[in-house]
Amino acid sequence: MARGFVLAFADALRDELLADSGVTGAGVTKVFPQGTGHNPAFPYITYAFITDSPRHGLGFNDPAYRMLRFQVDGYAETWTEAATTLDAVVTCLDGATLTVTGWGVPRLEGEGSVIVNEEVEGIPVYRSISRYKAVLAGTNVT
């Protein structure tokens, strides 16, 4: 049985990030789902899926496309490192197309980004947050 869309998308996203020379050039070697990863070395990237909804179109009985919104976070020890990671991630993902095995080739579109200081016990941890949406069109959307 083929992997579900979100799991297959996660695989494709991780592969895309780790295959990008800009991202690895920023020092990132690990990509985790958000909330996992046990004290990984900085910098590293996490991702989280925010919403996933089939969308209907006029004249279609079945959903005409599917929109997945997700977030990619880069964690770094310094603001500069966070900015470098963010630049690399946005350059890699904004406008890219991902090949999601068994599902199709959704196009990604950036929805904004920001860097915040997520301080832990007085120690600054800089987090670059960027949001994207992926649109999967065609008949194979559910």
Next chain:
Amino acid sequence: MGVEWKPENFAKTVTQNAVNRVRQICSAGVRECKTSMPRATIGDHSKPGEWPHIQYASLVRNIGMWVDAEGDKVHGYIGVLPLVGGGKALGGVEQDADEGYPFWLEVGTRKMLPRPWLTLMMDSLEQQFPGLRFTRNIGNAIARGVTRGLHG
């Protein structure tokens, strides 16, 4: 019958219609937020990706909107109204005033997955108002603890 063209009146009418339309969309967004968050019960916490549950109402009570018209541009904002009065919310009820709270709910933390109330609202509005498109300023908006909300 004579017809008189008054461009200044026309422009004013167009702007007013745009303001009304944006206001309608923003109102729908606020209503969506306020009606979609369930009340928390003992042992029933929100799950990742869901609307956050209401415990002290510090988020839901402060969600609001406003519309700015400047020249030929109309901006609608939906989000958390700025907390005022040294820790008192707009409703005047004292609480743990943390402007970051809505922000952390939306984006999550290293130890908590997002309860993306703002994005769920955007998803809902996009389906209610076909053709609606949010600008790419969500990053800037959430950076301020969503005090300025969406720029749509």
